Structure formats: C-alpha cells, structure tokens
C-alpha cells in the first residue's frame with residue numbers, strides 16, 4: 001500500500017502563481033484518486049497471485065502503470081513546488097545543465113517549448129539518464145507513455161488541464177511561466193544525487 005504525501009506547504013502558499021482552489025482540487029481529489037486506484041490495483045494483483053486467477057492480468061498491469069505512475073508523478077510534482085525558497089540549482093546540477101544544454105537559459109527554453117506542446121494530457125520532465133550519463137527533457141503522455149527506461153525524474157511539471165485550467169484557462173504559456181517562480185530547487189538538487 002502506498003500513502004499520500006503530506007503537502008510540505010499550506011494550500012494557499014503558492015499564490016498567486018498556483019491558486020489555492022487549483023491546489024485543493026489537484027491534491028485532495030485528483031492525487032488522492034491516483035493513490036486510491038494504485039492501492040486497489042495492488043490489492044487486486046495480490047489477490048490474483050493468491051488465487052492463481054490471472055484472467056484480468058492485462059487490465060491490471062495497465063492500471064498499475066497508469067495509476068502508479070500518476071501517483072508517483074504527482075508526489076514528485078507537489079514536492080518540487082514551494083514558495084519563497086531562496087535556493088537555486090546546486091553547483092553540481094548547474095554544471096551538468098551547462099554541459100548538456102549549454103547554459104541554464106537554453107535548458108529553460110527547451111523545457112518551456114517542450115511543455116507547451118505536450119500532446120493532450122501529460123507531463124514535461126527534466127530527467128537524469130544514468131545509462132546516457134546526461135540530463136534530458138522528456139514529454140510524457142498520460143503518466144506513463146514516452147519515457148526512457150531507467151531515467152530519474154528531477155523536475156516535473158503537470159501539463160494535464162486539471163493542473164492549470166481553473167486559473168489559466170487555455171493559456172499553457174502563462175501557467176508554464178508562473179511555474180518558474182515556485183520551483184523548490186532544494187528538492188530538485190536532492191534528487192540529483194547519483
């Protein structure tokens with residue numbers, strides 16, 4: 001069984017960049033749904049193993065990937081947000097960003113452009129790819145499609161409409177621009193330990 005993380009800030013802490021109304025819906029309803037559905041899928045898989053009845057296994061494996069990835073990405077998202085945190089990318093991360101993107105502005109530009117055109121519902125992610133020994137940016141569709149196996153998400157941005165529509169309506173660029181004001185780089189730096 002997995003548990004919801006506690007938000008490391010108050011529900012209105014990310015205002016005005018991320019409204020309390022959006023965060024409340026996103027965390028208390030939608031994120032909870034992914035955690036609950038992951039747990040029910042895990043329970044059904046456990047039951048299938050106990051009974052030896054794998055007649056529904058295709059559906060269960062798909063649900064595990066979808067709901068489980070949804071739960072994981074939402075946890076990463078809420079934890080890589082924060083307000084008034086005067087921390088920037090660590091020297092180690094900045095050095096890697098410079099090596100792989102040229103400089104921070106180039107990285108940010110690619111991230112922004114990739115986020116804008118995520119197809120339908122998905123995510124934009126800065127990831128560390130151990131086997132490539134480099135950082136990359138991924139567009140993810142739904143919660144689980146278009147990944148690179150073994151990559152470690154460092155910074156994730158939810159591009160599902162539920163993450164911005166209430167506040168930004170159809171303006172993805174305004175939502176993406178606001179995001180850069182509420183990144184908890186302290187958390188991102190911690191993830192970049194390998």
Ligand SMILES: [Fe+2]
Pocket residue numbers: 026030074158160162163
């Ligand atoms: Fe979401």
